[in-house]
Amino acid sequence: MNDTVQGAADERLKAEPLFAQLIKRPELGAVAGVILVVIFFSITADRSMFSLSGIINFMTPASQLGILAIGAALLMIGGEFDLSIGSMVAFSGLFFGVCAVTWHLPLVAAIPLTFIFAGAVGALSGNLVIRSGLPSFIVTLAFLFILRGLSLVGLKWATGGSTQLRGVREAVENDWLAPVFSGDAFPGLFAKLADMGLVATFNNGTPKVPGIPVEILWFVAIALIATYVLLRMPVGNWIFAAGGDRTAASNSGVPVNKVKVSLFMLTACCAALVAIITVMDAGSTDARRGFQKEFEAIIAAVVGGCLLTGGYGSAIGAFFGSIIFGMVVIGLTYTNFDQDWFQVFLGGMLLIAVMFNNAIRKRVTGER
Numbered sequence: 001m002n003d004t005v006q007g008a009a010d011e012r013l014k015a016e017p018l019f020a021q022l023i024k025r026p027e028l029g030a031v032a033g034v035i036l037v038v039i040f041f042s043i044t045a046d047r048s049m050f051s052l053s054g055i056i057n058f059m060t061p062a063s064q065l066g067i068l069a070i071g072a073a074l075l076m077i078g079g080e081f082d083l084s085i086g087s088m089v090a091f092s093g094l095f096f097g098v099c100a101v102t103w104h105l106p107l108v109a110a111i112p113l114t115f116i117f118a119g120a121v122g123a124l125s126g127n128l129v130i131r132s133g134l135p136s137f138i139v140t141l142a143f144l145f146i147l148r149g150l151s152l153v154g155l156k157w158a159t160g161g162s163t164q165l166r167g168v169r170e171a172v173e174n175d176w177l178a179p180v181f182s183g184d185a186f187p188g189l190f191a192k193l194a195d196m197g198l199v200a201t202f203n204n205g206t207p208k209v210p211g212i213p214v215e216i217l218w219f220v221a222i223a224l225i226a227t228y229v230l231l232r233m234p235v236g237n238w239i240f241a242a243g244g245d246r247t248a249a250s251n252s253g254v255p256v257n258k259v260k261v262s263l264f265m266l267t268a269c270c271a272a273l274v275a276i277i278t279v280m281d282a283g284s285t286d287a288r289r290g291f292q293k294e295f296e297a298i299i300a301a302v303v304g305g306c307l308l309t310g311g312y313g314s315a316i317g318a319f320f321g322s323i324i325f326g327m328v329v330i331g332l333t334y335t336n337f338d339q340d341w342f343q344v345f346l347g348g349m350l351l352i353a354v355m356f357n358n359a360i361r362k363r364v365t366g367e368r
Contacts, residue, residue, distance in 0.1 A: 025305070025314070026304065026305025026306070026312060026313050026314040026317050027304055027305050027314040027316045027317030027320060028305070029303065029304075029305060029317075029353055029356045030303050030304045030305060030317045030318075030319075030320035030321045030324065031320055033303060033320070033321070033324050033349070034320050034323055034324055034327075037324055037327050037328060037331070038050075038327070041327065041331045041334070041335070044335050044337070045331055045334035045335045046334040046335070048334070049330075049331055049334040051200070052199065052200065052208075052209050053200065053208050053209050054334070056209055056212070056213065056216075057330050058323075058326040058327050058329075058330035058331060059213075059216050059219075059323070059326055060213050060215060060216065060326070061325070061326045061329060061330065062219070062322045062323045062325055062326025062327070063213070063215040063216045063218065063219035063322070063326075064215055064219075064274050064277065064278065065293065065296055065297060065300060065322045065325055065326070066219045066222075066223070066300070066318065066319055066322030066323070067215070067218060067219055067222055067270050067273055067274050068085055068086075068089075068267075068270055068271060068274055068293055068294075068296075068297040069296075069297040069298075069300035069301050069304070069318040069319075069321060069322045070222055070223055070226050070270065070301075070315050070318045070319065071085070071266055071267040071269075071270030071271070071297075072085060072267060072270075072294075072297040072298055072300075072301045072318070073226075073300075073301035073304060073306050073313050073314070073315055073317070073318035074226060074230070074239060074263055074266060074267070074315065075263045075264065075266070075267050076243070076298070076301050076302075076306040076307075076308070076310060076313055077230070077239050077240060077243050077306060077310060077311065077312065077313040078239045078242045078243045078259060078260055078263045078310060079242055079243030079244075079246065079260070079309075079310030079311065080126075080129065080136040080243075080260055080263065080264070080310070081135075081136045081137050081140060081298065082122075082125070082136065082140045082264060082267045082268075082294070083137065083140040083141045083143075083144050083294050083295075083298075084125065084140045084141075084143035084144045084146075084147055084294065085267055085268075085270070085271050085290075085293065085294040085297055086144070086271075086290040086291060086292055086293035086294040086295075086297075087143065087144045087145075087146075087147035087148040087151065087290065087294070088118060088121065088122075088143075088147055088268050088271035088272070088275075088290070089271045089272075089274050089275045089278075089289050089290025089293060090147070090148060090151040090275070090285075090286075090287055090288065090289040090290050090291075091118075091121070091147040091148075091150060091151045091154075092114055092117065092118045092268075092271060092272040092275040092276075093151075093275035093276075093278070093279045093285040093289050093290075094151050094154045094155055094158070094165065094285055094287075095113075095114055095117050095118075096110060096111070096114040096168075096272075096275060096276050096279055096285070097158070097165040097168055097279055097284075097285040098154075098158050098165070099113055099114065100168055100171045100172055101158075101165060101166075101167045101168055101171050102158055104171070106175055106177075107172055107175045107176075107177040107178060107181075108175075108177055111177065111181070111276060114272050114275070114276060115269050115272050115273075117272070118268040118269050118271060118272035119265040119268055119269050119272075121143075121147070121268055122261075122264040122265035122266070122267060122268030122269065123261055123264065123265050125139055125140055125143050125264055125268075126260055126261035126262075126263070126264030126265065127261055129260070129264070130257050130260060130261060144294065148287070151287045151289075152287045155285075155286070155287055163286055163287045164284055164285070164286040164287075165284060165285050165286070166283065166284040167283075167284070168279055168280060168282075168283050168284055168285065169280070169283030169284075170283070172280060178280065179214070180214065181214060181276050181277055181280055182214060182277065182280035182281055183211075183213075183214060183281075184210050184211025184212060184213055184214070185211050185212045185213075185214050185217055186211050186212055187210050187211040189211075190207045190209060190210055190211050191207060191210075193207070194206070194207035214277065215274075215277050218273065218277070219319070219322075222270075223315055223316060223318075223319040226315035227314075227315045227316050230314070230315055235259070238254045238255070238256075238259050239259060239263070240311055240312075241254050241256075241311075242254060242256045242259045242260060242310075243310030243311040243312075244310065244311025244312070245311070271290065274290070274293075275289065275290070296325060296346070299321070299325075299346060299349065299350045299353075300318055300321035300322045300324075300325055301313065301317075301318045301321065302321075302350060302353045302354060303317070303320075303321035303324060303349055303350070303353040304316070304317025304318035304319070304320060304321035304322075305317035306318070308354070324349070328342060328345055329342055
């Protein structure tokens with residue numbers, strides 16, 4: 001009898017093989033995808049794609065998408081969707097543009113107001129999901145059209161009939177807060193590296209890469225913070241629990257409704273951040289800003305290991321999933337392939353990711 005109990009205890013304490021631990025990681029597919037895409041473009045693309053300037057070229061759109069994808073990933077882990085995230089980029093971009101151009105507010109006021117505005121809209125959609133009992137897919141699909149329509153109407157109101165609001169760059173160019181959300185970071189460092197011959201330069205000695213675009217820094221910082229929250233903080237456990245089994249989570253004392261509404265607000269604020277960055281870089285905002293980004297963000301999250309059923313996923317996975325997007329959409333310009341193959345790639349990548357994640361889920365849960 002004692003031998004049997006001791007054997008059972010030893011079996012429970014047996015260390016799991018490293019391969020078995022790795023295969024259960026949600027971001028495994030995205031990391032493998034990055035490796036495969038790098039190999040593919042190393043063979044087919046111009047060598048300059050993986051120069052410093054080439055890396056910056058594909059990391060810039062990857063970062064803008066990645067900020068949205070990380071927010072979408074956290075919400076999906078919590079068991080919900082937000083299909084309005086792309087329209088929120090346009091709508092919050094409109095609000096920010098009006099604050100800066102029409103109301104002449106400094107960035108220290110315009111940026112917090114934009115985040116508060118976006119968070120309020122996210123709270124509205126989240127509460128509608130919770131109180132109505134409707135699937136978040138339906139509620140946020142409605143908000144996708146509502147916010148896009150309000151962006152069109154609002155821009156015409158703000159500009160007297162145009163669907164584009166200009167003058168943002170002129171309104172904020174001398175603001176002390178502008179470098180935090182626009183332009184390139186560390187220009188002095190890159191100038192010194194160019195003088196030392198460590199960074200490629202033009203004929204006049206100007207570095208080809210003047211600095212690191214600030215959206216890349218935001219992207220990395222948000223990915224690290226989100227990963228820390230998910231893996232090291234109690235609220236991370238709440239997010240996984242709310243998406244995995246809502247009833248069990250509620251019975252365990254998890255404030256499920258508050259967690260879900262907070263995630264909707266976070267997703268909306270991620271969209272607002274992308275709106276602020278892109279509007280300041282472009283110097284204008286328009287009604288098509290963020291068009292179809294909701295689908296790309298969800299695909300990046302799924303490629304990163306998020307299950308459509310909730311309760312499983314990774315912020316780092318969404319990070320790598322977004323990098324795959326950036327490499328493919330920009331990498332095709334370095335090859336002789338038709339760029340319209342990108343659409344085929346999106347669909348194929350989504351299908352493969354869902355099948356892979358489903359297989360991993362069955363392995364983890366023991367489901368047949």
